[in-house]
Amino acid sequence: MNAPSRRKFRREGEDRRRQDLIEATLDSVAEYGLQGATLRTIALRAGVTAGLIRHYFPGKEELLQAAYAALVGRMTEQAKAALVMEGASPRRRLAAFVTANLSTPIIDARVFSLWATFIGRANADPTLAHAHREGYLGFRNEVEAVVAEVLAAEQRKPDASQLRRHAIAINALIDGLWIEGCLAGEIFAPGELAAIGIRAVEAELGLAPERGEQ
Amino acid sequence: MNAPSRRKFRREGEDRRRQDLIEATLDSVAEYGLQGATLRTIALRAGVTAGLIRHYFPGKEELLQAAYAALVGRMTEQAKAALVMEGASPRRRLAAFVTANLSTPIIDARVFSLWATFIGRANADPTLAHAHREGYLGFRNEVEAVVAEVLAAEQRKPDASQLRRHAIAINALIDGLWIEGCLAGEIFAPGELAAIGIRAVEAELGLAPERGEQ
DNA sequence: AGGCTATTTATACACTTGCGCAACAAGGCC
DNA sequence: GGCCTTGTTGCGCAAGTGTATAAATAGCCT
Structure with a gap:
């Protein structure tokens, strides 16, 4: 039948x-x-x-690798997209960069979960470790470039090692705030993380607060 | 036979x-x-x-939970242990705290791998999310307490929200540097992360560099 | 309209997984 | 020394895993 x-x-x-x-x-x-x-x-x-x-x-592993590659590609693409603000002052571009990285869609619990899950395997999987390092250094170089512009606009001439230290610190700060925003966004007021980030970055670079700020 | x-x-x-x-x-x-x-x-x-x-x-899940609890306990214990330096000035205690959190044994690829693996499940497992939040807030409160001491020693009277912002930023900075140290420690000179961390923390708090530093 | 081909389904298979359970023996107690 | 408790082993089981492959069919080409 x-x-x-x-x-x-x-x-x-x-x-x-x-x-x-x-x-x-x-x-x-x-x-x-x-x-x-x-x-x-x-x-x-x-x-x-x-x-x-x-x-x-070919198999499950290749699917996972393709998925990770897609994730990393999307993350770096979004992060860098915040930097292309033509015409704005370096300092405003830096602030916008920090804000973008500490707001949706980059602050996102799902993306964080994926990042943590994959990066937790970096020890055992050199492919993952390498992919992370590339992404990290790329991101840090972007930061370093903006920092150089900001300091140049302030008539300051940092040497390479100072620039490197600034970039490492700022990168770490953004990463740390990103994690907290993803894991426990509700315990922060809207925009609070971005404000804290901008303040901390400007302190790191020794920039005087803009007028209008306390 | x-x-x-x-x-x-x-x-x-x-x-x-x-x-x-x-x-x-x-x-x-x-x-x-x-x-x-x-x-x-x-x-x-x-x-x-x-x-x-x-x-x-009772089952595998309970074993994993017990393992995670043990991991978190060890991590927070080690981190806080760096703070019990009696007799030292607040500023030196803070510097020692930063240094300890950015050196072995806290900078450790195995621990990072475990942290990432478990925390990646925090979205789906409220138990994990809660455990993280407790640990994070505890850690941040420790930071806030030392920051308050440091600023008091400098005759400064920050209000509660300033203190909170400092603690959040410093916590994020340490987290971010910790991650990089665990994932790619070889690309940093020995002690470099700690030096960067101390410098950034002091910039965040607006402390004048100690004599002897450039 | 009718066939061709590559996409898609469905089923089979060997293997691993967490868990249940009965037998066993290590080591304290009398 | 012999017994008794219980920590520990060994094996079985059903469910689920990734992979392999044959059978079906959707949709293009002529």
């Missing part, structure tokens, strides 16, 4: 499917962790069956 | 076994991640068989 009914499906373009699978993977990892992100869970979320994954990726 | 030989074993005190199992769990998680930390792996590392674990813990 029952004709053995097979599930209906639609064919999607290769890029679209890969993208969907990667997104489903990130969702699964964020929600259930690496151990809970099984091929069946991922496939369910992507609206396909588990077998299909192997049509697009 | 072969008498069915059974593995020899020793009976251990309850506390000792639990401790060993927790340590084996932390080792396994640090090395293989949550997914690789199976009961059999953990038992092997602890030198027992998997079945024994259920004699000490």
Whole structure:
């Protein structure tokens, strides 16, 4: 009687499917962790069956690597995007950079969860460690460049090691505030983290408070 | 012929076994991640068989929770230990605190790996989120207390919100530097992170450089 | 309209997982 | 020294894992 009914499906373009699978993977990892992100869970979320994954990726590991690469790419892209404010003074660009990195969408519990989950494996997986270091140094160089501009606009001539120290400290400050914002955003007033960040960065650089600030 | 030989074993005190199992769990998680930390792996590392674990813990989840509690306890204990320098000036105590948190044994890739692995689950597991928040606020309060002492010694009277902002910024700075030290300690000179941290903290608090510094 | 092909499903398989349970023996007690 | 408690082992089990592969079908090409 029952004709053995097979599930209906639609064919999607290769890029679209890969993208969907990667997104489903990130969702699964964020929600259930690496151990809970099984091929069946991922496939369910992507609206396909588990077998299909192997049509697009050689194995689970490659899927996870692709997902991590996509995550890192998105994070760095967003972070750097805050720097392209043409025409603004270096100091305002720096402030906008700090603010952007301490507000949505960069302050985001899901992204933090993903970051922590993957970076926790950096010890065991040199690929992850390398990817992190590249991202970190890239980010820090951006910071260093803006810092150089800000100080130059103030007629100050820092040497390379001073610049490096400033960049390391500011980078650490932003990272630390980012973590707290992601993990416990509710215990801070809206905009509070950004305000604290800007204040601390300006103190680090020895900038006099702008008029209007107390 | 072969008498069915059974593995020899020793009976251990309850506390000792639990401790060993927790340590084996932390080792396994640090090395293989949550997914690789199976009961059999953990038992092997602890030198027992998997079945024994259920004699000490209701299930795997409880073992992991106990392991996380042990980790957090050790971390906060170590961090706070750096503050008990009786007789030293507040400013020196603060500097010692920063230095301790940015040197071994607190700068440690294994501990970082564990921290990241567990904290990545904080979104999904309210227990973890709560444990983190308690630890964070406790740590921040310690920072705030030392900051208050330092500023008092400088005849300054910060109000509560200024104190809070200082503590949040300094905490974030230490966290961010700690992460980099754990993840990529080799790209920093020995003591460099601590020096950067102290410098940044003093800038945040508006302290004049001590004589002897440039 | 009808076939071709590559996407997609479905099922099978070997393996691992956490957990349950009965047998065993280590070491204190009398 | 023999017994008794209970820490500990060894094995089994059902559920779930990643991978392999055959069968089906969606959608383009002519």
